Amino acid sequence: MLTPSDGARFVGAHSDGSSATTSPVSVRLTGAGLELRGNDKPSTRTWSYDRLQASVPLRADAADVLLYLKEDGGQTLFVADPSFARVLLVRAPGLSSARQRWQGLKPGLAVLGAVALLVGGLWALDLSPSQAVARHMPLAARVKIGQAVIASMAKDRKVCETAASRAALDRLTRRLTAAASDKPLNARVVLLDWPLVNAFAVPGGQIILTRGLVQHAGTADEVAGVLAHELGHTLELHPEAGIVRAMGLAAATQLALAGAQGTASNVGLLLTQLRYTRIAEQEADAHALRMLKGAGISAKGFGDFFERLEGKRAAGETTRSASELEVILRTHPPTADRIALVRSQPTYPATPALSDGEWRALREACGAPPAPKPAVPPGAAAPGPTASRTPAGPPPPSATPPTDAGREIAEATKALATNPNDVAALQQRARALAKDRQHEQALADYSRASELKPEDAALHYSRGIELENLRRYEEALRAYDEALRLAPGDINARNHHGHVNRALRRYEAALQDYGELIRTEPNFIHAYFNRGLVYREMGRNEDALRDFDTTLERDKGYTAAYAGRGLAYERMGSRDKAIEAFRTALATPQKYNNGPWGHATAREHLKALGVAAP
Amino acid sequence: MSLGAAAVDPAVPPADAPHISWVDPPGGFAGLSILNGVLRILTLGVYHFWGKTEVRQRIWSAVRIDGEPLEYRGTGGELLRGFLVVFFLVLLPLGLASFAASLLGPVTHAIYSFAFWALLLLLSGIGIHRARRYRLSRTRWRGIRGGLSGRSRGFAWTYLWTMLLVPLTLGWILPWRAVRLQRALFIVTHFGDNAFTFTGVAGPLYRRFWLVWVSAIVLIVTASTAIGGILASGARAPSAPRPAPAMLHLSAGQTTGIVGIVLVGFLIFAMIRAWYSARMLNYFAAHTKLQGVSFTLRATAPSLVWLVASNYLIRVLSLGFLSALAEARSMRYIVDRLACDGAIAWERIAQNPDALLKRGEGLAEAFNVDAF
Numbered sequence: 003m004l005t006p007s008d009g010a011r012f013v014g015a016h017s018d019g020s021s022a023t024t025s026p027v028s029v030r031l032t033g034a035g036l037e038l039r040g041n042d043k044p045s046t047r048t049w050s051y052d053r054l055q056a057s058v059p060l061r062a063d064a065a066d067v068l069l070y071l072k073e074d075g076g077q078t079l080f081v082a083d084p085s086f087a088r089v090l091l092v093r094a095p096g097l098s099s100a101r102q103r104w105q106g107l108k109p110g111l112a113v114l115g116a117v118a119l120l121v122g123g124l125w126a127l128d129l130s131p132s133q134a135v136a137r138h139m140p141l142a143a144r145v146k147i148g149q150a151v152i153a154s155m156a157k158d159r160k161v162c163e164t165a166a167s168r169a170a171l172d173r174l175t176r177r178l179t180a181a182a183s184d185k186p187l188n189a190r191v192v193l194l195d196w197p198l199v200n201a202f203a204v205p206g207g208q209i210i211l212t213r214g215l216v217q218h219a220g221t222a223d224e225v226a227g228v229l230a231h232e233l234g235h236t237l238e239l240h241p242e243a244g245i246v247r248a249m250g251l252a253a254a255t256q257l258a259l260a261g262a263q264g265t266a267s268n269v270g271l272l273l274t275q276l277r278y279t280r281i282a283e284q285e286a287d288a289h290a291l292r293m294l295k296g297a298g299i300s301a302k303g304f305g306d307f308f309e310r311l312e313g314k315r316a317a318g319e320t321t322r323s324a325s326e327l328e329v330i331l332r333t334h335p336p337t338a339d340r341i342a343l344v345r346s347q348p349t350y351p352a353t354p355a356l357s358d359g360e361w362r363a364l365r366e367a368c369g370a371p372p373a374p375k376p377a378v379p380p381g382a383a384a385p386g387p388t389a390s391r392t393p394a395g396p397p398p399p400s401a402t403p404p405t406d407a408g409r410e411i412a413e414a415t416k417a418l419a420t421n422p423n424d425v426a427a428l429q430q431r432a433r434a435l436a437k438d439r440q441h442e443q444a445l446a447d448y449s450r451a452s453e454l455k456p457e458d459a460a461l462h463y464s465r466g467i468e469l470e471n472l473r474r475y476e477e478a479l480r481a482y483d484e485a486l487r488l489a490p491g492d493i494n495a496r497n498h499h500g501h502v503n504r505a506l507r508r509y510e511a512a513l514q515d516y517g518e519l520i521r522t523e524p525n526f527i528h529a530y531f532n533r534g535l536v537y538r539e540m541g542r543n544e545d546a547l548r549d550f551d552t553t554l555e556r557d558k559g560y561t562a563a564y565a566g567r568g569l570a571y572e573r574m575g576s577r578d579k580a581i582e583a584f585r586t587a588l589a590t591p592q593k594y595n596n597g598p599w600g601h602a603t604a605r606e607h608l609k610a611l612g613v614a615a616p
Numbered sequence: 617m618s619l620g621a622a623a624v625d626p627a628v629p630p631a632d633a634p635h636i637s638w639v640d641p642p643g644g645f646a647g648l649s650i651l652n653g654v655l656r657i658l659t660l661g662v663y664h665f666w667g668k669t670e671v672r673q674r675i676w677s678a679v680r681i682d683g684e685p686l687e688y689r690g691t692g693g694e695l696l697r698g699f700l701v702v703f704f705l706v707l708l709p710l711g712l713a714s715f716a717a718s719l720l721g722p723v724t725h726a727i728y729s730f731a732f733w734a735l736l737l738l739l740s741g742i743g744i745h746r747a748r749r750y751r752l753s754r755t756r757w758r759g760i761r762g763g764l765s766g767r768s769r770g771f772a773w774t775y776l777w778t779m780l781l782v783p784l785t786l787g788w789i790l791p792w793r794a795v796r797l798q799r800a801l802f803i804v805t806h807f808g809d810n811a812f813t814f815t816g817v818a819g820p821l822y823r824r825f826w827l828v829w830v831s832a833i834v835l836i837v838t839a840s841t842a843i844g845g846i847l848a849s850g851a852r853a854p855s856a857p858r859p860a861p862a863m864l865h866l867s868a869g870q871t872t873g874i875v876g877i878v879l880v881g882f883l884i885f886a887m888i889r890a891w892y893s894a895r896m897l898n899y900f901a902a903h904t905k906l907q908g909v910s911f912t913l914r915a916t917a918p919s920l921v922w923l924v925a926s927n928y929l930i931r932v933l934s935l936g937f938l939s940a941l942a943e944a945r946s947m948r949y950i951v952d953r954l955a956c957d958g959a960i961a962w963e964r965i966a967q968n969p970d971a972l973l974k975r976g977e978g979l980a981e982a983f984n985v986d987a988f
Contacts, residue, residue, distance in 0.1 A: 015684065019759035022808055022965040024684070057687040058673045063642045068677070068685055070759065076967060078759040080684050103655075106666030106692050110659025117660060146719045249715070253708065 012083050014038070019076020029081060031093055036069075038079065049079070051094040059102035062088045132250060136242035144242055145206030151241075152192060152204060162193040162213060166363035170356055171211075174222075177355075178230050181296025182237060182289070189233060195368045199311070201228050203235035205242045213368040220310065222364070223303025226355035227290060227344075230297075230304070234289030240282045287340055291347055300352035305344040369511060410434035425451045425458075432464065441471045459489035466498055475502045493523055497532065504536050512536045527556045528594075534566050538573070546570045559593045562600035568607060577611065584608045632959040633909075637680045638951040648674065649940035665699065666692030671940040675947050681757060690754035698750075706739065737779055741772030748801060753970065757807075761968040766804035774800055787829060791821035791896070798900055807906060808965040816903035824892045831888045839881040846873045890924075891917040901954065909958040913950070923949050 010031055015024035016038060030037040035050035049071060057068040064087040069079045091098055124131065171191050179187040189207045199214040209232045211225070219225045235241060294301045356364065414431030417424055432447035445468035452461035466481035479502050485495040500515030513536055519529035534549030547570045553563040564587035571580035587604035591597075608614070652667030669692045676688035710732070717728035745768040752762035778793040795818045802814035847870070894915040901913035927942040 017758040017760075019967060021967075022758045022760045022962040024758055057685065057689075058641070058677045059670060061642050065639070065642065066685070068687060070687075075689065075756075076759045078687070078756070082683065103666075103670070106670070107655060107659065107663060109693070109696070110655070110662035110666070113662045114659055143719070150719060253711065 010089055012081050012086050014079050014081040016040070016080075017076075017078045019074070019078070024078075024080070027079070029079065029086075031089060036079070052096075054094050054097060056097045059099040060087055060091060060097040061099055062091055130243060132243040132247035133239060135246045136239045139242060139246075141206065145208070147245060148204040148206030148208040148241070152208060152210060155196075155202075155210060156192075156194055160195045160368075162195050162368035164363060164367050166360070167193065167367035170360035170364045173360070174226055174229065174355055175233075177297040177299070178226065178233055178293045181293045182233060187233070187237065189236060191229065193364070193367055201232050203232040203241045205245060207236050209233065209236065216365055216367075218310065219303075219307060221303050221306070222354060222356035222361040223300055224307040224310070225303075225364070226297075226299045227294065227301065227304025227307055230290035230293040230299075231286050233293060234286030235282065237289050238282065238285050240286065283340070287343060291344065295347075295350055298350070298352050299355045300349070301344055301347045303355070305341055308341045308344065369514060407434045407438040411438070423454055425455050425461075428454075429461070429464070432468075436468060436471070441468050444468050445472065457488060459485045459492060459495070462488065463492065463495045463498075466495065466502075470498060470502055470505075473505075475506050478502050479506075491522065493519065493526055497526075497528065500529075500532055500536075504532075504539070507539075509536050509540045527553050527560070530556070531560065531563050531566065531596075534563070534570075538566065538570055541573070543570045543574045547574075557593075559590060561587055561590045561593050562596040562603075564590060565600040565603040565607075568604060572607065572611075581608065581611060581613050584611075584613075633956045634681050634960055635683070636951060636954050636956060637683075638948045639678055639680050639685075641674045641678055645671070645674065645941040645944040646938060649934075649938045652940065653937040662696070663692075665695035667940075668692070668695060671943065675944050676755065678944070679947065679951050684758060687756040688754055689756060690750070694750075710735075734776070737776050738772050741775030742768045744775065745771040745801075748805075752805065753968075758962070759967075760808040760965060761970075762808075763806040763968045763970040764801070764804055765806065765970060766800075771797075771800050787832075791825045792818040794818075794896060795821065802904055806968055806970070808968050810906060810965050813905045813908075814900075814903055815905070816900060820899060821892075821896055824895045828888055828892045832885060835881045835885055839877050842877050843874050846870050846877075886921055886924075887917055890920040893917075894920050897950075907960050907964070909956060909960055912955045912957055914953040914955075915949075919949070 012029040014027050014029045016027040017024045026041050027038045028041065030039070032048070035048045036054070037046055037048050039046045049069070053071050053073065055070050055072050057070070058064075060067065063084075065084050066080065066082040067087050067090060069081075071077055095101060123129075171193065175189050175191050179189050187207065189209060191209045191211060193211045193213065193216065196212040197214045198212050199218045200212050201215055202210045204210065209229065211229070215228060216225055219228070290304060291301055294304065354361075411431055411434045414427045414434065417427035418431070421427070428447045428451040432444040432451065435441075435444035435447065445465065448461055448465040448468055452458065452465055455461060462481045462485035466478045466485060469475070469478035469481055479499065482495045482499040482502065485492055486499065489495070496515055496519050500512045500519070503509070503512035503515060513533060516529045516533035516536065519526055520533070523529065530549045530553045534546045534553065537543070537546035537549060547567060550563045550566040550570065553560050554567075557563075564583050568580045568583035568587060571577075571583055584604035584607055587600050588608075590600075592601060648671065652663070652671065655663040656667055669688070669690055672688040672690065676686040679686045713728070714732065717725050717732075720728075745764070745766075749764035749768075752764045755762040774796065778789060778796060781789045782793070795816050798816065799814045802812050805812045849870075894917050897915045898913045901911040904911055923945065927945055930938050930942045930945075
C-alpha cells in the first residue's frame with residue numbers, strides 16, 4: 003500500500019559520530035526505511051524504521067527532528083523541516099509522544115498493580131505485617147519507645163501524682179491486668195495534667211490518662227472501662243504495630259514519591275490509619291469487656307462513658323467544647339455498634355472500681371478538680387472576696403438606682419431586636435441586669451455572647467462572675483478556667499478562681515491561685531489578704547497573720563486587713579491583741595470594697611468580746 | 617594606525633563563532649509538567665523518573681548550537697535504579713539509624729547527629745559529582761558525548777572541608793570556595809575528547825563579595841534595631857500594664873511593621889546578593905574555555921532576582937506541579953545570555969572514550985542538590 007509520504011524528500015544533517023561535524027544529506031522515506039544519500043558521495047544508506055530513536059518523544063507539530071540509531075548512538079540525523087515529523091510518524095508510530103509515554107508508564111503501572119494486589123491480599127487474609135514485626139520487638143526496646151512517646155507528650159504538662167492517686171491507679175491497673183490474660187501483663191499508667199479528654203496506650207505496656215478524662219468521667223467505673231480498653235490495645239500490641247506501620251508507610255511514601263512529597267500521600271496515609279483504628283478499637287473493646295468481667299467491675303461505666311462522649315449523657319458536667327469532643331470522636335469513635343455491644347453484656351456481680359477515697363485521690367491528683375457536687379457555700383458572715391483591681395464584675399450591693407439599670411436594659415433589648423447577635427448589646431444588657439441583681443438573666447446574656455465570641459476572655463470572666471453570684475461554683479470555675487486559657491495572665495480571673503475555690507473549701511487549690519498571683523503580680527496586694535483569709539479558715543493562724551501583716555506593710559489603709567488580724571489573734575487566744583486590731587480597723591476609714599466588711603466584722607467581734615466599740 | 621584595535625567590538629562575537637540559542641518546543645513546558653505530576657501520582661511515584669527524563673529531553677532539545685539541538689539520552693530506568701540503590705543503601709539505613717539513635721541517651725544522640733551531618737555533607741559532594749558525570753555522559757551534540765573524568769571522592773572531600781570552613785571564616789571563604797569547586801568540576805569536564813579549561817581566581821569576586829558581607833551585617837543590625845523599636849513602643853502602650861507578659865501580644869500595626877522590615881531587608885539583600893551572583897556567573901563563563909575559546913554570559917542582578925522569585929512562586933503556587941516549567945526557565949535564562957567568543961574547530965573534536973555510568977543520579981536526587 004502506498005502512503006502519501008512515500009517518496010517525500012527532505013534535507014538533513016548527518017553526523018557519523020566520529021567528530022562533532024555534520025554533512026548535508028538528502029532524506030527519503032521509503033518502504034524499507036529512511037534512505038540517506040550524501041550530497042558528495044554517491045553511496046546511500048538505509049535506516050530501517052524499527053531501529054530509529056528520536057531525541058524527544060515526537061509530536062506531529064515538531065518543527066524539527068533529531069534521530070539516531072538504537073544500536074549506534076554516535077550517528078545522528080537532524081532534519082529541520084516542520085512537515086517531517088508528521089510524515090515520519092506515519093511510518094514509525096512508535097516514536098510518538100503517546101507511545102513513548104506508554105512505555106514509560108508500564109513500570110509504574112506494574113508497581114501500582116503489585117501494591118494493589120499486596121494490600122488486597124493482606125486485607126483479604128486479615129494479615130498485619132506491622133503486627134508481626136511488633137511481636138518480634140524486644141520488650142526493652144518497646145519500653146524505650148513508649149517512654150520517648152510519654153516524654154514528648156509530658157513535655158509541657160506535668161505528671162499528676164500523689165501517693166494516694168498512685169496507689170489508686172496501681173490497684174485499679176492490677177485488678178484489670180490480673181484478669182487480662184494467662185501471661186503476666188505489666189502495665190504502667192500515668193496521669194497527665196491535660197484538659198483533653200482522652201487516653202493513649204503507648205508501646206511497652208504504658209498508658210496515659212488525661213486530667214480531662216478523669217474529671218469528665220462521672221464514676222471510677224467509667225475510668226476503669228477506658229483503662230481496660232487501653233489495656234486491650236496493649237495486649238494486642240496495637241501501639242507498637244502503629245509505630246511500625248507509620249514508619250513503614252513513611253518509608254514507602256518516600257520511595258513512592260522519590261523525595262517529592264505531596265498532600266495526596268498524606269491523605270492516603272491517614273485513611274489507612276483510620277481504617278486500621280476501627281478494627282483495633284473493636285479488638286480492644288472485646289478485651290476490655292473480658293477484663294472488666296474478670297475483675298468484677300461493672301461494664302456499665304464503660305457504656306456510660308461512651309454515651310457521655312456522644313453528648314447523650316451530659317450529666318452534672320454539662321457540655322464540653324466541640325474541639326475536645328471532635329478529638330475523641332476521631333480516634334475513638336464510639337459508634338452505635340460499640341455502645342450496643344457494651345450495653346448487651348449480661349450483668350454480673352460487681353464492686354466499684356475504686357473506693358470513694360481512691361476516686362477522690364485520683365480526681366484531685368492534678369490539683370483543682372471539680373467535686374461531685376458543690377459543698378455548701380460559706381455563709382454570709384464570711385468575708386466577701388476582695389475587690390478586683392478594675393471594676394469588671396458587678397459590685398455586690400447595687401449602688402445604682404434600678405431605674406437607671408432599667409433604662410439600659412430597655413436600650414440594649416431594643417438593639418438586640420434588630421440584631422440578636424449583637425455581642426456589645428448583649429454585654430451591655432448583661433451588665434445592667436447584673437446591676438439590677440438579675441443574675442440569672444445576666445448569665446443568659448453573657449453565655450449567649452460568649453457563644454458568639456468564644457475567644458473573648460472577658461466574656462468568660464463575666465460569666466464566671468454571674469455564676470459565682472448564683473453560687474454555681476463548679477461552672478464558675480470552668481468559666482474562669484476558660485478565661486485564663488485565653489488570657490493566661492488575667493489577674494481578675496485568677497483572683498476569682500481563688501475565691502470560688504475558697505467558697506468550695508478547696509483550700510489548697512485556693513492557696514495555689516493566690517500564690518500564683520503573688521508570684522506573678524507582686525503589686526496586687528489583695529492576693530495577700532485573700533490568702534490570709536484562706537489560711538485563717540484552714541486554722542493556720544500564724545500564716546494568716548503573716549499575710550495580713552504583709553498586706554498592711556504594703557498599704558496601711560487596708561481596713562479589712564486589720565479586721566483579719568483581729569480574727570487571727572482571736573483564734574490564737576490573744577484577746578488583747580485582737581481587741582487592739584479590731585479597734586484599729588474601726589479607726590481606719592473604709593478602703594476598697596471589703597472595707598465595710600472590715601468595719602462590720604470589727605464591731606461585731608468587739609461586741610462579742612464584751613468591749614465597747616469606739 | 618592599528619586596524620585591529622578599531623575592528624574589535626567585544627559585544628559582537630565573531631561571525632564564525634558558534635551561535636547558542638533557545639527554541640521553545642511545541643506545546644511548551646506547562647502542559648507536560650502537569651501531565652507528569654498526574655501520571656506520577658497515578659503510578660505511586662514511579663513515573664517520576666520517566667517524567668523527569670522527558671522534561672530533560674525537551675529542555676536539552678531546546679538548546680541549540682548553530683541551530684542543531686543538544687540531546688539528552690538518559691532513561692527513566694537508569695534514574696529509577698540509581699534511586700533504588702541510594703534508597704536501600706543510604707536512606708533506609710540512615711533512617712533506621714536515626715530512629716535507633718533517638719532511643720539512646722542525649723550524648724550518643726549528639727555524637728550520632730554530628731556524624732550524620734558530616735556523612736550527609738560528604739554524600740552531597742559525591743552526589744553532585746556523580747550527577748554531573750551522569751548528565752554530561754548522557755548529553756550529546758552531533759552524536760558526540762560530554763563527560764566528566766576524575767574521582768567523586770576527591771571532589772566530595774574538597775566540598776566537605778571547605779563547607780566546614782564557611783562558619784569558621786564567617787562566610788569569607790565563600791567566593792574562594794565557589795571558584796575552587798567550579799575549577800574542580802570544569803577542568804575535568806569534556807566535550808568529546810576535548811577538555812574544558814578554567815582559569816578563574818577568587819580575587820575579582822571579592823571586589824563584590826565584601827559588599828554582600830557588609831550589607832548582611834548592616835541589614836541584620838538595622839532590622840533588629842527597627843524591630844526592637846517597634847516592640848518597645850508596644851510595651852510602653854498604656855493598654856498593657858502587666859509587667860511581665862508571658863507571650864508577646866502584637867498589634868496588627870506592629871505585625872505589619874515587622875513583616876515589612878523583614879521583607880524589605882530580605883529584598884535589599886537579595887538584590888545585592890544577585891549583583892554578586894551575576895558577577896560570579898559572568899566571570900565563570902569568561903574564564904571557562906574550550907579550545908582556548910572563552911564564553912560570554914550577560915547575567916544581570918535584576919533579571920536574576922526576577923528569575924529566582926518568579927520560579928519560586930511558580931513552584932509554590934502550583935504545588936510543585938509546574939516545577940518543570942521553572943527548570944526550563946532557568947536553563948533558558950543562561951542560554952539566552954550565553955555567547956561563544958570565537959570559532960571552534962568542530963572537526964578536531966572526536967568521540968569521548970570514557971566508559972558510561974550505568975545508573976542515574978540517585979545521591980544527588982536524594983540530597984536535593986541537583987539543579988535540573
